[in-house]
Amino acid sequence: MVFFLHDQRFIPAHGQAAVLLDLAADQAIDSNVLLRHTGLFREQIVQGEAQLSSHDFLQLIHNSRRSLADPELSFRYGQRLFPGHYGAASTLLANAGNLAQALQVFCDFGVLIQPLAGARLSLSEQHLCLQWLDCAGSGPHWRFIVEAAMTGVASVTRWLSGERLPWQFLFRHDCPDYPEQYQVHLSGPLHFASQIDAMLLPLEYLERPWPNHSATARQAALQQCQQEIASLPGTLSLRHGLYLHLLEHIHQPPSLQESAEWLECSPATLKRRLKGFSSHYQQLLDEARLHQAVHWLAFHGLGPDQVCARLNFTDSTNFRRSFKRWSGQTPAMCHRQLLRFAQR
Amino acid sequence: MKQRLSLHRGSLIALLVMANLVVLANLASGDLKTVSELVWLDIAGEGGAALLALLWIGLILNSRPTGRVTRLLVTGLSTLFLAYWQDLMDEFIQLPSAVMWDHWLESGAMPLGMLLLTLGIYHWHREQQAISAQLQKRERVFREHRSLDGLTPLSGPRYLREQLAMELLKQDQPLSLVMLDLHCFDHSRRLLGPHDSDRLLREVAEVLLLNLRQQDLLCRYAGDRFAVVLPRTGRQEAESLTRELEQAVRHFAFKTQRGITHPVAIMAGLAVAHDEDADSLIERANRNLHSPSRVA
Incomplete structure (x- = not known):
């Protein structure tokens, strides 16, 4: 498997980054200030040649938040993000025939449409759950990225489907001191201090047909996206790739040594590369186990004992202690959330 | 600079x-x-x-x-x-x-x-x-430049909460809060593009200001939602003021850059204060905005 590193430049700067630059330009912010420490110049971007690494993109977000200290920024950015002008990926999204096809763009071609946040779709009996995962190790900027991503998906699915979809929104962070932005821009039930960053929707919306799409254009765009993604240095960031690998083998997670072998590098190299994403192996493993446990407890209705067995914990006390360390809550509390979502 | x-x-x-x-x-x-x-x-x-x-x-x-x-x-x-x-x-x-x-x-x-x-x-x-x-109608009693909104020449939600808290201290006087939300603004924004839709918000703010009394305060709550504080105003008077605002916006013929008229409509949610704090008053007004039995 080949994954890209935090400083590998391949994200076209005239894509999602340009949306942020345009937004700032509308509010009279000098683009040179925004591009500080990214190694880019406005002229290069306009010519369509400039490329960013995920690290540069985070720097750009950092600069924008410094120059425009307005909590509305991420939401306004999100509203403009999709379907966007990102070539084949945008065409693919704009011609989605239903929600499943639209979300497929985010899950399969995430690096083309939203390089900093990975989407993971999982279905339970009642809900679909679109979880957002940190691909770039964005630290303090994750909240900005997740606000933008959720606003963007809620807005574009509403636009393409022609109806307001009753999304529910889960955030890992506590309710910030600007709740009004969430209320107005997301306009659905909000659950702060949840274990995951995710959007929930009743399952019946997944296959409901959408108006105004071209199946032929979609097919062609799908081919193009596959070609585009093959020419990139990787389809996923190393952080995200390793996370998914751990998630896939969550019953018997590979050790750091085994993961390094799978990635064909030494453990020291893997550690160093993860450090570039401000991450380390144990953190990713804990994340993967917590997320999977939450999925089972809160969406699939499994009891704490079943989850404990599936995660290969020797005894339930041990599992409860670990779960509490990852999330600050007990598995039983998390299990009860299921009812909260279902009541809506 | x-x-x-x-x-x-x-x-x-x-x-x-x-x-x-x-x-x-x-x-x-x-x-x-x-x-x-x-x-x-x-x-x-x-x-x-x-x-x-x-x-x-x-x-x-x-x-x-x-x-x-x-x-x-x-x-x-x-x-x-x-x-x-x-x-x-x-x-x-x-x-x-x-x-x-x-x-x-x-x-x-x-x-x-x-x-x-x-x-x-x-x-x-x-x-x-x-x-x-x-x-006067955008700012009352004291000035706080940090709470100014970035998009419209109005104050933001922080100023709204401070002003509501101050007004709520005067318990002998009735106080009303109206939330106004542009109808289908998400759709308008995609049709009009970012420049025109930002301008639309600014111009709607001007229309609302023109239809308010001297003592009223207009703030931008977030996105396409505005908040009007009506001091010394009971339910009946607030309802008639709300109707006037709705009519004023309905008669506003917004022009796009190409000179095409884009019709605008607002929904309103009214809450009259009784023994509560600013947050709960705001929450009630927001809830009335969504409920079908809103003040028309």
Whole structure:
């Protein structure tokens, strides 16, 4: 498997980054200030040649938040993000025939449409759950990225489907001191201090047909996206790739040594590369186990004992202690959330 | 920032020329002091005062358009600066006692500068009164520039909460809050594009302002939602004011950049305060906005 590193430049700067630059330009912010420490110049971007690494993109977000200290920024950015002008990926999204096809763009071609946040779709009996995962190790900027991503998906699915979809929104962070932005821009039930960053929707919306799409254009765009993604240095960031690998083998997670072998590098190299994403192996493993446990407890209705067995914990006390360390809550509390979502 | 300063290029050049003339006149008629004759404390004090005067000129020029008030302020400060500047020159250059113009420049310019500055500040005060009268419906009782909204010339949600909290203290008076939400703005934004939709928000804000009373306050809550605080207003009066706002916006014919009319409609949610805090009042008004039995 080949994954890209935090400083590998391949994200076209005239894509999602340009949306942020345009937004700032509308509010009279000098683009040179925004591009500080990214190694880019406005002229290069306009010519369509400039490329960013995920690290540069985070720097750009950092600069924008410094120059425009307005909590509305991420939401306004999100509203403009999709379907966007990102070539084949945008065409693919704009011609989605239903929600499943639209979300497929985010899950399969995430690096083309939203390089900093990975989407993971999982279905339970009642809900679909679109979880957002940190691909770039964005630290303090994750909240900005997740606000933008959720606003963007809620807005574009509403636009393409022609109806307001009753999304529910889960955030890992506590309710910030600007709740009004969430209320107005997301306009659905909000659950702060949840274990995951995710959007929930009743399952019946997944296959409901959408108006105004071209199946032929979609097919062609799908081919193009596959070609585009093959020419990139990787389809996923190393952080995200390793996370998914751990998630896939969550019953018997590979050790750091085994993961390094799978990635064909030494453990020291893997550690160093993860450090570039401000991450380390144990953190990713804990994340993967917590997320999977939450999925089972809160969406699939499994009891704490079943989850404990599936995660290969020797005894339930041990599992409860670990779960509490990852999330600050007990598995039983998390299990009860299921009812909260279902009541809506 | 650069644009503001370039408006005043003339004033800046004049100041520079005057400062140079003072230096030249001093050099022409006096002799340089030796290093042992210099009094460093005086140099620091007078030089510092001159520098501060210069800084004030810079700040004022940078924050104000050209005009009478600006001219007065800058002329006053420039005169002050020249007085301090001459004072500073005295520390370096010994003028013969026959020369009198340096005393005039030092002691005459100072009160003149003060007088001009006072006049400028007085007119600035008058100007501010005029501006405040215009701002009245957007800002009440006290000013907080940090809570201004980035997109519209209104205050944001923080100011709204502060004002509501203040009004709620007056328990003997009824207080109403109306939330106004543009109908299908998500759709409009995609149709109109970012520039026109931002302008639409600003213009709707103007329409709403025109239809409010002197004591009312309009804030931008978030996105396309506005909040109107109606002090000393009971339910009946608030309902009729809300109807007027809805009608005013319905009759507003917004023009896109291409000159095409884009119709606008708003939904309203009203809440009348009784024994609660600002957050719960806001929450109730927001809830009424979504419920079908809203005030029409």
